[in-house]
Amino acid sequence: MNNIIVLPMVLPLLLGALLVFFQQKIVFQRMATIALFLVNTGISILILQLIQKEGIISLDFGGWAAPFGISFVADSFSMLLVLTANIISIVCLLYAMGSIGPKRERLYFYPFTMMMIAGVNGSFLTGDIFNLFVTFEVMLLASYALITLGATKKQLKASMMYIAINVVSSSLFLIAIAFLYGMVGTLNMADISQKITETGQTPLLTVISLLFLMVFSIKSGLMLYQWLPHSYSAPPTAIAALFGALLTKVGIYALFRTFTLLFYHEQQITHTVIGIMAVLTLAGGCIGAIAYTDIRQIVAYNLIIAVGFILIALAVMNIPAFEGAIYYLIHDMLMKALLFILAGTIVYLTKTAKLDEMSGLIRNYPLLGWMFFIVVLSLTGIPPLSGFIGKVLIGEGAIASGSYVLLGVGFFSSLIVLYSLLRIFMSCFWGETIISTEEKRPFRKSFLFPGAILVGCTFLLGFGAEAIAPHVQHAAQTLMDPNMYIEAVLEK
Amino acid sequence: METIMIIVAGVLVTVATYLLLSKNMIQVILGTAVLTHAVHLLLMTMGGFKGEDVPIIGEGAAEFADPIPQALILTSIVISFAVTAFFLVLAYQMYQKTGIEDLDRLRGFRHE
Numbered sequence: 001m002n003n004i005i006v007l008p009m010v011l012p013l014l015l016g017a018l019l020v021f022f023q024q025k026i027v028f029q030r031m032a033t034i035a036l037f038l039v040n041t042g043i044s045i046l047i048l049q050l051i052q053k054e055g056i057i058s059l060d061f062g063g064w065a066a067p068f069g070i071s072f073v074a075d076s077f078s079m080l081l082v083l084t085a086n087i088i089s090i091v092c093l094l095y096a097m098g099s100i101g102p103k104r105e106r107l108y109f110y111p112f113t114m115m116m117i118a119g120v121n122g123s124f125l126t127g128d129i130f131n132l133f134v135t136f137e138v139m140l141l142a143s144y145a146l147i148t149l150g151a152t153k154k155q156l157k158a159s160m161m162y163i164a165i166n167v168v169s170s171s172l173f174l175i176a177i178a179f180l181y182g183m184v185g186t187l188n189m190a191d192i193s194q195k196i197t198e199t200g201q202t203p204l205l206t207v208i209s210l211l212f213l214m215v216f217s218i219k220s221g222l223m224l225y226q227w228l229p230h231s232y233s234a235p236p237t238a239i240a241a242l243f244g245a246l247l248t249k250v251g252i253y254a255l256f257r258t259f260t261l262l263f264y265h266e267q268q269i270t271h272t273v274i275g276i277m278a279v280l281t282l283a284g285g286c287i288g289a290i291a292y293t294d295i296r297q298i299v300a301y302n303l304i305i306a307v308g309f310i311l312i313a314l315a316v317m318n319i320p321a322f323e324g325a326i327y328y329l330i331h332d333m334l335m336k337a338l339l340f341i342l343a344g345t346i347v348y349l350t351k352t353a354k355l356d357e358m359s360g361l362i363r364n365y366p367l368l369g370w371m372f373f374i375v376v377l378s379l380t381g382i383p384p385l386s387g388f389i390g391k392v393l394i395g396e397g398a399i400a401s402g403s404y405v406l407l408g409v410g411f412f413s414s415l416i417v418l419y420s421l422l423r424i425f426m427s428c429f430w431g432e433t434i435i436s437t438e439e440k441r442p443f444r445k446s447f448l449f450p451g452a453i454l455v456g457c458t459f460l461l462g463f464g465a466e467a468i469a470p471h472v473q474h475a476a477q478t479l480m481d482p483n484m485y486i487e488a489v490l491e492k
Numbered sequence: 493m494e495t496i497m498i499i500v501a502g503v504l505v506t507v508a509t510y511l512l513l514s515k516n517m518i519q520v521i522l523g524t525a526v527l528t529h530a531v532h533l534l535l536m537t538m539g540g541f542k543g544e545d546v547p548i549i550g551e552g553a554a555e556f557a558d559p560i561p562q563a564l565i566l567t568s569i570v571i572s573f574a575v576t577a578f579f580l581v582l583a584y585q586m587y588q589k590t591g592i593e594d595l596d597r598l599r600g601f602r603h604e
Contacts (some may be wrong), residue, residue, distance in 0.1 A: 130564055137571045144578055148585075156586040157598050160517070163582065167524040167575055168512065174531045174568060181561070182538035 002057045004050075005074040007043050008082050009122040009135075011036055016114030029110040030097055036114075037090045040121075044083035048471055051076055056478065056488035058127060066490050067191040073127035073489055076475035077326060080468070081124050081253055084330045087457065088245045088337045089117050091450040095341050096238030098446025099348070104150045104236065112149070113242065116142035123250045127489055129180070130187045132254065133173055136219070140166050143247060147235045158234030165227045169218040176211040183208065190489035193261050193482050201265035209263035209270050213277075216258065220251025222311055223277040225304045229288065232303070233296035233353075237344025240296075244303050245337035249329060252310055256325070259314055260479045267317060275315030275406055281308030282413045289420035293355045295428075298420050299343045302379070305413050306332045312406045313394050321397020322476035328390025330468075331461060335378050335387065338454035339421075342372050345447050346428055350435065355424065360433030365443060369429040371451050376425055378458045380418040386461035497537040504530035515595050517583045521576065528572040532565045 015036050019029050051057060056075040060066055093113065100109060119139025126132050144166075147159045181187060183205060184195040196205060218224045228248070232240050255274075263270055285308055288301035310332065313325030345368060350358040362369040378385035381392075391414065398407035461468075478484045504526055511523030539562070543555025587593055 130567075134567060134571070137575075141571075141574060141578070144575075144582075148582060151585055151589065153590050156582065156589060157592075159582060160586065160595070160598055163575075163579055164512075164520060164524065167579070168527065170571075170575075171524070171527045171531050174528075175534060177564075178531065178535040178538045178561075181535075181564075187560070 002059045004043065005047055005057050005059050005072050005125060006061075008040055008047075008086070009072075009118050009125060011040060011043075012114040012121070013118040016111045016118065019111045019114065020108060023106060023108065026102065026105050029105070030093075033093055033110050033114065034090060037086050037093070037117075041083065041086045041090070044079055044086055047074055048076065048079045048083065051079060052470060052474065056485060058489045067186055067188045070131050071127040071188060071489060072125045073190075073485065074125055075478045075485060075488070076471045077256070077478060078124040078253070080326060080330060080471055080475060081249065081333075082121050084333045085117065085120050085124070085246055085249075088333055089113070089242070091337060091453050092238050092242045092245070092341075094453075095241065095447070095450040096236075098444055099344075100236050100238050107149055109146075109149060112142045112145045115139075116146060116242070116246075118142075120246050120250055124253060127189050128187050129189055129192065130177055133170070133177060136173070136250070136254075137170060139247070139250065140170070143243065146239050147231065147243070149235070149239065155234045158231045161227055162231035165218065169215050172211065172218075173215040176208060176215055179208045179211070180205075188489070189257070189261055190486040194486055194490070196262060196265065201263060205263070206266050206269055209258070209266075210273065212258050212263070213255070213270065213273065216251050216255045217277065218251075219248070220255060221248045221281070221304050221307045222251070222255070222274075223281045223284070225281065225284065225307070228304060229292075229297050229300035232300045233294070237341060237348070240344065241337045241340035244300070244340045245333045248303060248307055249333055252307060252329065255311065256314055256479065260317075260322075261482045261485055264317075264482065271315050271317055274311055275403065278308045278311040278315055279406065279409050281305075281311070282409050286413055286416040289416060294353045295343050295347060295355060295424055296353050298355075298424060299339055302339065302417060302420065303336055305417055306336065306379075309391075309394070309410050309413060312403075312410050313397060315406060316397050316401040316403050317480075318397050318400055319476050319480050320393050320400060322479045323472050324390045324393025324395070324397060326390075326472045326475050327461075327465065328387070328394060331378070331386040331390050331458070334454050334457045334461070335375055338371075338451055338458075339375050339379070341451050341454075342368065342375060343424075345451075346372075346424075348447075349441055349443065350428075351441070355427045358428050358434075359431035360429070360435075362429040363433045364435060364440065367448055369425075371448070371455055372425055372429065374455055374458065376418065376421040378462075379421065380414050384459075384462040386458045386465075388462065389465050493541045494537055497533055497541075501530045501533040501537065504533065517586075517593050517595060520595065521579050521583060524579065525572065525576050528568065528576075532568060535561045535565050535568070 022028055058071050058073045060069045060071045116139050119135050122135030144163050184192050221228045285301050285304035289298050292298050310325050313321035347353045378387050381387040508523045508527035511519045539558035542557050545556040547556040547559045
């Protein structure tokens with residue numbers, strides 16, 4: 001029965017390979033991808049319930065027992081993220097169908113998306129650090145293809161930097177793995193954790209952990225985010241939404257995994273550094289979000305603020321903070337996808353990304369305006385929307401550990417989020433309507449439907465937080481107590 | 493042997509860093525390729541060089557090199573091959589479309 005946990009990665013991989021042969025059959029590709037992600041969502045929910053019943057599930061490939069073979073491990077944390085990733089894929093694909101255009105659809109948009117999601121799900125599920133590198137590469141290679149898809153000049157320019165920085169950080173990742181393997185002689189994460197506990201986290205291991213921190217910081221946009229706003233504002237909206245919602249979150253997941261499972265012994269060093277980086281990320285993100293007048297840049301900087309905010313939880317390291325981080329991570333994935341979609345729609349409708357060149361959209365597109373307003377509230381953390389519970393719990397965790405600076409900066413950033421997004425809202429939707437009926441771009445229902453699903457999700461997650469509470473609690477306990485993870489993998 | 497290999501890897505990293513910091517696009521791509529090679533050498537060195545026997549248990553292998561780093565390197569070579577190929581094609585595409593080969597001209601959007 002535990003074979004089921006490989007499906008969220010394998011199904012998209014197989015279908016992606018298959019769809020390459022149906023290049024011209026766009027309708028078939030659309031149906032197949034949506035059907036697959038629906039199935040995948042179902043499977044993820046099933047696995048989550050299985051974990052509640054039987055504890056963490058692990059699977060050793062080829063029957064090679066845990067430290068020797070490659071294993072997949074599904075705990076509540078990874079499965080919640082897999083579930084969210086699949087829901088977001090459905091939404092972004094629905095939006096892509098209405099907006100991305102037949103040219104890009106024929107350029108293997110769907111197969112590449114499938115490959116990328118396979119990489120994302122694989123990164124969440126793998127229990128082997130080298131396998132994590134491989135799944136990262138699967139995800140990144142597909143994302144290289146997606147970011148250049150259609151090959152407009154702007155995309156080509158942005159992708160150069162994106163690819164260069166990711167190739168270099170992948171090399172650093174390999175260097176870190178090489179050193180770690182040289183020190184502990186194993187690649188299975190549970191086994192590494194056990195070995196580190198036995199020998200103690202020596203200064204050398206702490207240095208290696210900082211190397212890992214740097215690698216994942218580049219991937220997740222923690223402090224080393226300078227590549228991010230530029231590259232994420234170039235590709236078409238649906239692709240940017242996928243990137244914004246999923247790719248940085250995989251980096252955050254990897255940070256949580258390595259610094260709760262492997263390197264949790266020297267918290268005065270590693271977790272203090274993470275805390276400082278989180279504060280700098282929040283500060284940089286806030287400055288960027290206020291400074292720019294390009295709507296896509298503002299949205300990208302909002303993404304960075306969220307990264308800093310979630311990493312506060314890792315810096316303070318206690319159960320309420322972890323619960324908050326998981327709630328907030330799920331919320332942020334959903335809402336950032338929606339924010340990117342809405343911002344992209346606004347740019348499409350007004351033909352400009354400059355704030356001061358647009359106004360009065362609410363008269364033409366009232367529903368769009370209201371949806372944007374709900375996102376603003378949700379991202380700021382107004383109850384009963386989904387951002388609230390995550391923010392409260394992270395704040396509770398920060399108070400419990402006495403990190404008042406982190407608490408203050410974190411909550412101050414919420415105000416900046418509110419300000420920067422309200423600025424978009426006011427200058428886009430309020431004021432005089434300047435788009436005349438003749439030059440109005442055609443507005444399709446298919447722009448709003450995917451967004452409506454996500455708005456539904458934020459209400460559901462806000463009101464129904466109790467429903468996923470057992471999973472979130474289990475996930476937070478696993479993060480806090482690495483032995484639960486180790487026992488599930490090594491002692492079956 | 494380990495010492496020599498580490499020094500070689502270090503030299504390769506230096507070369508790669510120099511190439512990565514240059515402005516020419518092709519040099520940057522070559523820099524990433526050299527960097528991955530340096531990492532592969534490092535991976536191999538981390539496994540240690542301990543003898544020539546085949547690493548099969550029960551075949552009387554007394555001293556054998558660790559096979560895992562070799563498996564890792566093989567995987568990584570395939571990945572870096574794909575990435576470098578893609579990167580080169582991208583650079584060519586960009587040169588064709590925009591005529592840019594100098595990375596300085598890639599920076600930012602206008603009006604900012």
